Amino acid sequence: MKVNRRHFMAGVAVTAILPLARPVFAAEKGLIAIITPSHDNPFFKAEAVGAEARAKELGYETLVMVHDDDPNKQSELFDTAIARGANAIVLDNAGADATVAAVQRAKDAGIPSFLIDREIKESGIAVSQIVSNNYQGAQLGAEEFVMLMGESGNYVELVGREADTNAGIRSSGYHDIIDQYPDMVMVAQQSANWSQTEGYEKMETILQANPDIKGVICGNDTMAMGAWAALEAAGRTDVIVVGFDGSNDVRDSILAGGIKATVLQPAYRQAQIAVEQADQYLTTGATGKDEKQLMDCVLINGDNAAKLETFALTA
Amino acid sequence: MRDILTPLAILSCVLLPLAGCKIVKDPDPEAATTEAEQMTDEARMAAFAESIWADQVVPTVNESTVALPDLTALINTQGLDAAGAAHGLRPDGEANPWNFAVSGQGKIVEANTESRAAKLMVDTTADGVADVTVQLGPVVRGTALRDAMPFIVFTDFRDQIEFAKLARALNDLAHSAVALPEGDLVGRDVSFTGVFTMRNKGDKVELVPTRVQVE
16 A cells, blocks of 8 residues: 555656656757747748747757737737746847837846847847848849849839838838839839738739839739739739749749749848857857848849748758 | 838938938937937938048048959959958858958940949950949949948948948949049049959959049
8 A cells, every 4th residue: 555655656746747847858948939920921930940940959948929010919929938938039020119118128037139030220129130131132133123124114112011121121222223224114102011912902903003014023022922913813924023032932933934033031041040149148148249130132033043942042 | 100201201312313412301200309310311321421431431441452463363262251351341240241442453444434323344454354343323233331341330220221321322422432534434544442242252343432543
């Protein structure tokens, strides 16, 4: 009886410890929260997957969450990360202004944030802000667009969500090139909020009012996919479409002779670098880098599209 | 409100021939505390570029200058990264390209001074083939001038938009510093100092000049 009870109790103790022990082993170095916009856009999914894979390689437990571009939801996710005792937060944020307070709150709680893709409008709060060189990338895309257009003709610009700095900077990069060509005429410029559905709807409407367009330049690939679908539906596959991001969808379209070009943001690698810098910071107390860092983008067209896979170019 | 108006304000400036001349008030009432904050990014960065041009930018280029043939030889024998480590300038961050400050001379083999993206094609190796493109502007490609300045750090700027406007303002100053003689330039000797970005070994040299002297 005594022996049996001891065995029983030992069994209870083991089963009680097991669930605790497992995360302790996995989380030898702690927990990294990875917060991005919705994974519906493969770009953000690639970020989350890249960050998670690197974090696990480096011995961290991960907590992957999406804010759906809602600053209130993002704020709640920060509370969750703080409550769970995260050691670091890797973030693609929900707004350059609105995010400042959340990152500050994490900092006050002793949790460093490492931002990717989008900047916030303050420095000195996050430890790192690693962003694609959108201006450089947009100029690459615009140069290709102008070349494809033969330096002349009517065109449409679909811009991203206004609250996002990347929408403004890409538009600015496009126009710093395109506006130098007097025969390039912009007949419509509308926001499609980074969305494929809105890209489709806006393109449909614009096309009715301006049937004489020759090209469409888009602030991201999902809007480009939407615009291309609308052009295809209207039998206007002669229209030149250029995107931005370097998604597999646009890669496939380029290879099939649809969309003509896009600009690759190294999203997968960028997310990994953020985790590496978080690890460096947690282990040594510094990243050894400037807070704000730019990563160059690469033009993708028929020449190199086949080498593109999940926001990275293979050798 | 500001998010809608800012791109419009930027656009309206971009469309003006001499963009720096137009000052549009920033419509955000919260930010309007000092005069500098009331200026557009474009006007503020133009003023900042002007303030550092003569005292910091031009001296930095002159101090870091390598003779172009020496640099080319070094890149050819030891590779771009070795040449970059020895003479290059680049901001922090993975895979950022090297920028080099160089001086050189040669013969103008082609001159396009009509285009908005005016340029001189210069042969510095006396083989009759142009090996340097001297960008005259007003359209000057790239951000080499900005990125070659060790004292210009992205973290000090609000965002990429402001930082991009600074690059453009510095390119504008490079353009306005160029004075060319009248007449046909092809066949004439030219000496230059300036900055260029090299991403891959063997890429064309597209120089943003701080000095161009046609003999």
